[in-house]
Amino acid sequence: MNRDNSLAVLVLIAVIIFVPLVSGSAYVITIGVFSGINALIAIGLCILMGYAGQVSLGQAGFYGIGAYVSATLTHHYGLPVPLCVAAAMIVSAFAAVILAVPSLRLKGHYLAVATLSFGEIINIALNEWGPGGPSGFGDIPTFNILDFIFDTTTSYFYLVWGCVVLVLLFSFNFINSRTGRALRALHGSELASRAMGLDVTALKIKVFVISAAYASLAGSLYAHYVTFISPSSFTLFYSILVLMMVVIGGITNLWGGVVGAILITILPELLRSFEEFDVLVYGLILTLSLMFLRRGLVPLLIEKIKQLRGPLIARD
Amino acid sequence: MLAINTIGKSFGGLIALNNVSFRVDGGSISALIGPNGAGKTTLLNIISGIFPPDIGKISFSGTTISDLPATKIARAGISRTFQQVELFGDMTVLENVMVGRYSRTRSGFISSGLRLPFVRKEERETRDRSLGILDYIGLRSRKDELASNLPLGEQRILEIGRALATEPGLLLLDEPAAGLNIRETRSLGEMIVRLRNEKKITILLVEHDMDLVMRISDRIAVLNFGEVIADGTPLEVQKNQAVISAYLGTEE
Ligand SMILES: Nc1ncnc2c1ncn2[C@@H]1O[C@H](COP(=O)(O)OP(=O)(O)O)[C@@H](O)[C@H]1O
Numbered sequence: 001m002n003r004d005n006s007l008a009v010l011v012l013i014a015v016i017i018f019v020p021l022v023s024g025s026a027y028v029i030t031i032g033v034f035s036g037i038n039a040l041i042a043i044g045l046c047i048l049m050g051y052a053g054q055v056s057l058g059q060a061g062f063y064g065i066g067a068y069v070s071a072t073l074t075h076h077y078g079l080p081v082p083l084c085v086a087a088a089m090i091v092s093a094f095a096a097v098i099l100a101v102p103s104l105r106l107k108g109h110y111l112a113v114a115t116l117s118f119g120e121i122i123n124i125a126l127n128e129w130g131p132g133g134p135s136g137f138g139d140i141p142t143f144n145i146l147d148f149i150f151d152t153t154t155s156y157f158y159l160v161w162g163c164v165v166l167v168l169l170f171s172f173n174f175i176n177s178r179t180g181r182a183l184r185a186l187h188g189s190e191l192a193s194r195a196m197g198l199d200v201t202a203l204k205i206k207v208f209v210i211s212a213a214y215a216s217l218a219g220s221l222y223a224h225y226v227t228f229i230s231p232s233s234f235t236l237f238y239s240i241l242v243l244m245m246v247v248i249g250g251i252t253n254l255w256g257g258v259v260g261a262i263l264i265t266i267l268p269e270l271l272r273s274f275e276e277f278d279v280l281v282y283g284l285i286l287t288l289s290l291m292f293l294r295r296g297l298v299p300l301l302i303e304k305i306k307q308l309r310g311p312l313i314a315r316d
Numbered sequence: 317m318l319a320i321n322t323i324g325k326s327f328g329g330l331i332a333l334n335n336v337s338f339r340v341d342g343g344s345i346s347a348l349i350g351p352n353g354a355g356k357t358t359l360l361n362i363i364s365g366i367f368p369p370d371i372g373k374i375s376f377s378g379t380t381i382s383d384l385p386a387t388k389i390a391r392a393g394i395s396r397t398f399q400q401v402e403l404f405g406d407m408t409v410l411e412n413v414m415v416g417r418y419s420r421t422r423s424g425f426i427s428s429g430l431r432l433p434f435v436r437k438e439e440r441e442t443r444d445r446s447l448g449i450l451d452y453i454g455l456r457s458r459k460d461e462l463a464s465n466l467p468l469g470e471q472r473i474l475e476i477g478r479a480l481a482t483e484p485g486l487l488l489l490d491e492p493a494a495g496l497n498i499r500e501t502r503s504l505g506e507m508i509v510r511l512r513n514e515k516k517i518t519i520l521l522v523e524h525d526m527d528l529v530m531r532i533s534d535r536i537a538v539l540n541f542g543e544v545i546a547d548g549t550p551l552e553v554q555k556n557q558a559v560i561s562a563y564l565g566t567e568e
């Protein structure tokens with residue numbers, strides 16, 4: 001991990017600690033919880049798109065598996081929550097392999113359609129066979145580790161954002177190592193990658209698995225927070241929303257996922273004052289940012305900071 | 317070391333290679349020459365497993381490789397450069413070479429994510445060896461530059477460096493002097509000879525620069541319209557009537 005990213009993680013940790021201290025409002029912290037959940041899934045999609053050059057419109061499928069598997073296991077069988085969250089990640093990982101093996105032969109639009117279909121199949125399956133069918137089920141236990149129950153919004157905020165920090169550290173670690181270099185190489189030239197002995201297919205499958213595991217973790221954290229889930233939370237609409245987050249934040253940088261997730265989560269809340277026009281304004285803002293922020297917010301900011309830093313260094 | 321046996325390949329109706337056979341001896345610098353479109357790059361692509369031949373067989377150090385995927389062939393010890401430079405453009409010079417170490421290292425996603433002790437050690441070794449290679453090819457001072465920002469001459473050298481990182485026994489060079497000036501071509505030639513002499517790497521060189529080819533090659537095979545029309549020492553090939561009329565007469 002390079003110095004700038006370490007510094008950024010420290011800043012993030014400081015912000016995480018201070019937000020609940022400064023803001024007494026449960027409303028703000030709740031939005032913070034959802035931002036964190038969305039950040040987890042967005043980081044996974046960032047890695048998939050920005051570093052491996054693959055697209056997915058099926059992240060809601062893994063998000064749904066994460067939510068349903070750990071909710072069902074804890075609710076019906078009374079197993080410890082962390083164990084069930086891990087089990088859900090493993091189930092999602094298997095689902096990712098099954099999806100990846102046939103669809104990674106596909107490129108661009110075809111891959112998008114294949115992953116989209118996967119998400120829809122999961123959604124149909126949840127409607128048909130999920131506990132409670134289309135109306136879902138409740139009484140899902142709150143997240144707890146042994147005796148400690150995360151039953152306040154603030155404690156859940158720390159839990160979720162703690163996970164975001166760990167996932168970021170884990171991700172930065174493997175991106176700045178053999179496997180991460182291989183992913184970027186793959187993105188740069190598949191021909192040269194093959195000639196250098198990179199196992200291209202295996203790498204692509206593994207990235208898919210990682211993005212699925214992150215989405216699954218996000219889904220589990222969601223289920224154990226709201227304690228009631230139904231298939232309507234795990235639709236194509238959500239997959240597209242996650243795509244929006246990473247595109248607006250910037251796919252070439254993991255921080256893009258985090259920033260995009262926060263913005264997209266907060267935006268509808270800020271637009272409340274527009275009342276019945278909020279959907280319209282929301283759509284307008286998304287469209288404009290997609291048009292004018294081609295590379296995403298974070299890469300743009302980094303460029304601006306470098307430009308500002310440049311003359312400073314030159315002056316010294 | 318490398319035995320190419322009756323290789324054939326066509327693209328649609330176009331016969332790119334027809335009944336091609338020749339050998340590359342271990343420790344030699346062998347050249348493959350021929351006019352544009354003769355099928356040289358196609359043959360390198362088949363040797364390195366980018367695509368399989370239609371018919372025929374290639375064996376490397378006694379084992380058949382023509383049915384293996386590129387990844388396995390690279391691991392078996394064959395590496396290459398490309399006629400159209402194929403560097404990882406938005407990665408640094410050092411990172412490009414480090415990618416070359418991929419097949420000789422083993423940290424995976426999870427062990428790297430957790431920064432396990434063996435991963436740190438391996439990462440240090442990868443970096444040290446790659447810096448060593450940059451020293452060897454004279455690009456150390458450029459290590460943090462983006463590969464796409466290098467001039468063409470250095471890009472071609474960097475491709476060789478990246479290939480060296482895989483620890484090849486056989487190195488395939490596809491027109492490494494294309495686009496280089498006389499001075500650059502000369503030092504490229506010296507480097508190729510050093511690779512063979514110091515690192516004991518066998519070289520198969522595809523090249524249009526006849527000066528370079530005649531000066532450093534032990535053997536030369538000549539390809540014309542997908543067929544081998546001559547195969548011998550530089551002297552023999554230069555005197556060969558078929559070569560003179562088919563190649564040297566028409567080209568350049
Ligand atoms: N992937 C490909 N698909 C179709 N035709 C190809 C392909 N690669 C090479 N060819 C054709 O095969 C012939 C040999 O090309 P090539 O091997 O690149 O020649 P050389 O490297 O000797 O200049 C050419 O006519 C070229 O157009």
Ligand SMILES: [Mg+2]
Nearest residue numbers: 356357358399
């Ligand atoms: Mg060629």
